[in-house]
Amino acid sequence: MTKDWITQLQNTLKADQCSTSASELYRHSHDESDHAPVEPEIVCFPESTEDVKAIMHIAREASVAITPFGVGSGLEGQVIPLNAGISINFERMNRIVKFSPEDLLVTVQPGITRLQLNHIINRHGLQFPIDPGADASIGGMAATNASGTTAVRYGVMRDQIVDLEVVLADGTLLHTGTKAKKSSSGYHLTGLFTGSEGTLGVITEITLKLHGIPEHTIAASCTFETPHQCAEAAHTILLSGIPVQRMEFVDAYSIAKVNVYGNYGLPEKHSLFFEFAGMKGAAEEEAAMAKELLTDLDCENWRVAADSEERALIWKARHEMAYAYRHQAGMTITGGDVCVPISKLPELIDYARELIAESGLEGGVLGHIGDGNFHTSIAYDAKDPSQQLAAEEINEQLAYRAIELEGTCTGEHGVGLGKMKYQNAEHGAAVAVMKNMKRMLDPNNLLNPGKIFP
Amino acid sequence: MTKDWITQLQNTLKADQCSTSASELYRHSHDESDHAPVEPEIVCFPESTEDVKAIMHIAREASVAITPFGVGSGLEGQVIPLNAGISINFERMNRIVKFSPEDLLVTVQPGITRLQLNHIINRHGLQFPIDPGADASIGGMAATNASGTTAVRYGVMRDQIVDLEVVLADGTLLHTGTKAKKSSSGYHLTGLFTGSEGTLGVITEITLKLHGIPEHTIAASCTFETPHQCAEAAHTILLSGIPVQRMEFVDAYSIAKVNVYGNYGLPEKHSLFFEFAGMKGAAEEEAAMAKELLTDLDCENWRVAADSEERALIWKARHEMAYAYRHQAGMTITGGDVCVPISKLPELIDYARELIAESGLEGGVLGHIGDGNFHTSIAYDAKDPSQQLAAEEINEQLAYRAIELEGTCTGEHGVGLGKMKYQNAEHGAAVAVMKNMKRMLDPNNLLNPGKIFP
Structure with a gap:
C-alpha cells in the first residue's frame, strides 16, 4: 500500500513531478563516489520555490527525510538518501x-x-x-x-x-x-x-x-623529477605574486594513465600545468616571469600551448585524470581531498606517494597545488575487501596527517559520508556548536540526515 | 562599596590589568561616532586567552555584560558598553x-x-x-x-x-x-x-x-562634471576587467573641504582616485587602458602621480576627508555607509546629494565606488536638535533606499547601534534565525548586549 505522504506528494505536485520508477530511484541512490547506494522512496522534481515549500511541508508533517540532488557528480555521498524518504531533484529548476x-x-x-x-x-x-x-x-x-x-x-x-x-x-x-x-x-x-x-x-x-572573461589566456606546462620539486615550484610561483589563473599538479603515474586513456602524448613525468590570464601584455609578462622562476628551479619540458585548441586539450587531459583511473574494467576508485598550508604540501605529497607505494595499489596524486589542496585517486578491486581496506587506509592516514599539519580533511569535496569521522579531530570544540545549529534549524533531523555528523 | 565581581576581577588579574579610573572609563565609553557614550564599570586589559576566559567566567557567574574594545575607531558604537559591566581592552594582546x-x-x-x-x-x-x-x-x-x-x-x-x-x-x-x-x-x-x-x-x-606587495604601483586621479558621471565611469572600469587596486569617489564638496584642511590644491570637482598595482608592465598597461576608457567618457584633469611621495599625498588627502568635516569647531559628524549593486550607484549618489541639498546642511559623499559602497559625511551643530534630526534623516532615507535597491544599510561599518533599526527591512525572515543563534550562543545576553538586535 502506498504511504499517505507519497500519495500526498503525488496529489500536490503534477503527475510527472513525482517518480517511483526503479530507474529513477536507482539514479538518486548514489553519486560518483564508491559510497554504498541507498534508494529514496520517491523522487520529486520541483519546478518552483513554491513546490519545494510544498514538499517540505508534507515531509515535515510526515517526518520524512529530504535529500537534495543536483546532477549526482558529488564525491562524498551527499546526495545519498540514507534514511530513504524524498530525493528532491532540481533539474527542472534550472532557470x-x-x-x-x-x-x-x-x-x-x-x-x-x-x-x-x-x-x-x-x-x-x-x-x-x-x-x-x-x-x-x-x-x-x-x-x-x-x-x-x-x-x-x-x-x-x-x-x-x-x-x-x-x-x-x-x-x-x-x-x-x-x-x-x-x-x-x-x-x-x-x-x-x-x-x-x-x-x-x-x-x-x-x-x-x-x-x-580575460582578454588573453596562456596555457603552459612543465615537468620536474620529483613531486617534492613540483610543490616547491608552485610555492615559489605563489610567493612571487604572479596571479596565476590555474596551477595544477599531476604526478607521473597519472600522466601515464591519461596518456593511455586519451592518447595525449604528454611527457610522463611529474608535471605542473599553468594558466595565465588577463590583458595580453600582463599575461605574457606573467608567463615569462614564471618560466624564469621555474627554469631556476630546474624544470624541464616547459611548453606553452601554441593555440586555443592545444590549450583546451591540456585542460581536457587534466580533467580526465580521474576518469582515466576509473575506466579500468572491474576497478573502483576512491579519492582523498586533503588541503594544508602551502609549505606543508611537499611533505604531504611525499607521504601520499609512500602510502600508495606501500599499499601495492595503483594510484595517482593530483590537484590544486596553488591552494595546498590535492587528491589521491586509488584504484581497487571492489570484490577484494583487503584492497578496499588498503585504499581506505591510505586516505584515512592522509586525512589525519593533513589535520596534524593544521589543514583539513576536505578542501572541496565536502564532508558527506566519507569525512564525518574526521570532524572531531579537525574541529574539536566547534563540533558541538555546529551540532547545536543543526538542532536549532532542523530539530527533527529531516534535512539530509546522517551527513556531516553521524 | 565595590561590587563582588569587580573585586573578583581585581583579585584574579594583576593589579595593573584592571582600571576603574575616570579617564579609562571615559575612554571606553565611546568610539569615533556620535552615538551617546556609556561608561563601563571596569576596564580589563587581558594579556592572554586565559585572561579572557577568566574574565568571561567571572562575568558569567555574576551576569555582567562584556564588551570588547580594540582602539575605538569604530563608527557605529559597537564598543559602547550599553549595559555598563566590563569593557575588555585588547591593547596588551597585540602580539x-x-x-x-x-x-x-x-x-x-x-x-x-x-x-x-x-x-x-x-x-x-x-x-x-x-x-x-x-x-x-x-x-x-x-x-x-x-x-x-x-x-x-x-x-x-x-x-x-x-x-x-x-x-x-x-x-x-x-x-x-x-x-x-x-x-x-x-x-x-x-x-x-x-x-x-x-x-x-x-x-x-x-x-x-x-x-x-605588488612590484609596482601607479596612482592616478581624474575629475568629472557630475557624481553621476563618476559612478558611470567607475562602472565602466569594473566591466573592463581592469583589476584596480583602489578606486575611490570623492565629490567636489569634500575636495573643497580637504583642500582647506590640508592645503592639497586638488581640482575642486567630483573626482575619482585610482591605484593600479602589479608587475610593472601590467600596472602600466592597466593605467593606460583606464585613461583611454575614462577619456572616452569625458574625464578631465587626468593626472598620474609623479612619484611615491605624490602618491602617498593623494591617499593621505582621501583618508583625511572625514576629518576635514569633523575638524570644524562646534560641528559633529554623522555618516552613512550604504552599499548597492554597482548599476544602482549613480541613482543613489544623486539621491544623496539631493537629500543633503534639501537639508540645508553641509555634507559630502565619498566612498568605495568599485564595491558600490559610499559614505555621507554630514556636519551638524549638536546643540541644535533640528540639525541633528535633519542629519539623521538623510542617512535614514539613504539606508531605506539602499535596501529598496537590493543593497545593504551598511557596507563596512557594521550594525552596532546605528543600523539596528534597518535589520528587519533588510533581512526579513532571516532576522529570526540570527536572533536564535544569538540566544543559542549567549542565552543570558551578556556579550555586547544591545548591538545588532535591540
Whole structure:
C-alpha cells in the first residue's frame, strides 16, 4: 500500500513531478563516489520555490527525510538518501532568475549547471569561473562549497555568493544576503548555508558574482623529477605574486594513465600545468616571469600551448585524470581531498606517494597545488575487501596527517559520508556548536540526515 | 562599596590589568561616532586567552555584560558598553602569535593594529592589504567585517580570515577553521563570528591570509562634471576587467573641504582616485587602458602621480576627508555607509546629494565606488536638535533606499547601534534565525548586549 505522504506528494505536485520508477530511484541512490547506494522512496522534481515549500511541508508533517540532488557528480555521498524518504531533484529548476550584467551578478535556480550558465553569460563577456571539473549544478556546488582549478585566482564557491534563497525545515523562506557586493549587516548566513550540504535548509536560489572573461589566456606546462620539486615550484610561483589563473599538479603515474586513456602524448613525468590570464601584455609578462622562476628551479619540458585548441586539450587531459583511473574494467576508485598550508604540501605529497607505494595499489596524486589542496585517486578491486581496506587506509592516514599539519580533511569535496569521522579531530570544540545549529534549524533531523555528523 | 565581581576581577588579574579610573572609563565609553557614550564599570586589559576566559567566567557567574574594545575607531558604537559591566581592552594582546611567510599566513592577537602588523611583515615582501582608513585593531576589523579602499581588489575582512580562536559565553574555547587556505569541512563558523561584533563570542586570535606587495604601483586621479558621471565611469572600469587596486569617489564638496584642511590644491570637482598595482608592465598597461576608457567618457584633469611621495599625498588627502568635516569647531559628524549593486550607484549618489541639498546642511559623499559602497559625511551643530534630526534623516532615507535597491544599510561599518533599526527591512525572515543563534550562543545576553538586535 502506498504511504499517505507519497500519495500526498503525488496529489500536490503534477503527475510527472513525482517518480517511483526503479530507474529513477536507482539514479538518486548514489553519486560518483564508491559510497554504498541507498534508494529514496520517491523522487520529486520541483519546478518552483513554491513546490519545494510544498514538499517540505508534507515531509515535515510526515517526518520524512529530504535529500537534495543536483546532477549526482558529488564525491562524498551527499546526495545519498540514507534514511530513504524524498530525493528532491532540481533539474527542472534550472532557470536564470535574473541576469544583471551591469552589476556583474546573476541569480539562478539550483539546478542550472555551470556550463549551462556560462553558455548564456559568456556572450556578454562575463564568466562564472569556478570549475570543479564535472559539469555540476550550481546548487550542488553551493551546498558543498565546491572550488577546483580556478580557486587559486577567484576563490571558492562561498566567495562567489552574495545571496541565497533558502527554505527552512519549518517552512520559512528566507534570503541570507542582499545583492550588494559586500555587507557588514547581520550574521553571515550566506556563508553558513553555503557548504552545509542540505543539512540546514534547502537552497532554492543562488545569486553569484560574475567575472569578466580575460582578454588573453596562456596555457603552459612543465615537468620536474620529483613531486617534492613540483610543490616547491608552485610555492615559489605563489610567493612571487604572479596571479596565476590555474596551477595544477599531476604526478607521473597519472600522466601515464591519461596518456593511455586519451592518447595525449604528454611527457610522463611529474608535471605542473599553468594558466595565465588577463590583458595580453600582463599575461605574457606573467608567463615569462614564471618560466624564469621555474627554469631556476630546474624544470624541464616547459611548453606553452601554441593555440586555443592545444590549450583546451591540456585542460581536457587534466580533467580526465580521474576518469582515466576509473575506466579500468572491474576497478573502483576512491579519492582523498586533503588541503594544508602551502609549505606543508611537499611533505604531504611525499607521504601520499609512500602510502600508495606501500599499499601495492595503483594510484595517482593530483590537484590544486596553488591552494595546498590535492587528491589521491586509488584504484581497487571492489570484490577484494583487503584492497578496499588498503585504499581506505591510505586516505584515512592522509586525512589525519593533513589535520596534524593544521589543514583539513576536505578542501572541496565536502564532508558527506566519507569525512564525518574526521570532524572531531579537525574541529574539536566547534563540533558541538555546529551540532547545536543543526538542532536549532532542523530539530527533527529531516534535512539530509546522517551527513556531516553521524 | 565595590561590587563582588569587580573585586573578583581585581583579585584574579594583576593589579595593573584592571582600571576603574575616570579617564579609562571615559575612554571606553565611546568610539569615533556620535552615538551617546556609556561608561563601563571596569576596564580589563587581558594579556592572554586565559585572561579572557577568566574574565568571561567571572562575568558569567555574576551576569555582567562584556564588551570588547580594540582602539575605538569604530563608527557605529559597537564598543559602547550599553549595559555598563566590563569593557575588555585588547591593547596588551597585540602580539604576532605565528608568522608563516612560507604559507602567506599570520596568526595575531586581536589588539594588534593593521599598521603594526604591516610594519612587521612588509620587510618580508608581504602585506595585509585591508585598509579601512583608521589604524584599527585587527580584532575590531574582524568583529565588524571591515573593508575599505582595497576591497575592490582583495575583498573584505571576512575573505582574509581562515581561522578564529573564540571564547564563548559558556567558557568554551574553540577554533572556527584551520590553517588551510580553503576547506569544505563543517559549517562555516569563521564567517559567522566575523562581523558578529562581539555578540556571539570574544575573538582571541585571528589567522589572516597575506598578500605579496605588488612590484609596482601607479596612482592616478581624474575629475568629472557630475557624481553621476563618476559612478558611470567607475562602472565602466569594473566591466573592463581592469583589476584596480583602489578606486575611490570623492565629490567636489569634500575636495573643497580637504583642500582647506590640508592645503592639497586638488581640482575642486567630483573626482575619482585610482591605484593600479602589479608587475610593472601590467600596472602600466592597466593605467593606460583606464585613461583611454575614462577619456572616452569625458574625464578631465587626468593626472598620474609623479612619484611615491605624490602618491602617498593623494591617499593621505582621501583618508583625511572625514576629518576635514569633523575638524570644524562646534560641528559633529554623522555618516552613512550604504552599499548597492554597482548599476544602482549613480541613482543613489544623486539621491544623496539631493537629500543633503534639501537639508540645508553641509555634507559630502565619498566612498568605495568599485564595491558600490559610499559614505555621507554630514556636519551638524549638536546643540541644535533640528540639525541633528535633519542629519539623521538623510542617512535614514539613504539606508531605506539602499535596501529598496537590493543593497545593504551598511557596507563596512557594521550594525552596532546605528543600523539596528534597518535589520528587519533588510533581512526579513532571516532576522529570526540570527536572533536564535544569538540566544543559542549567549542565552543570558551578556556579550555586547544591545548591538545588532535591540
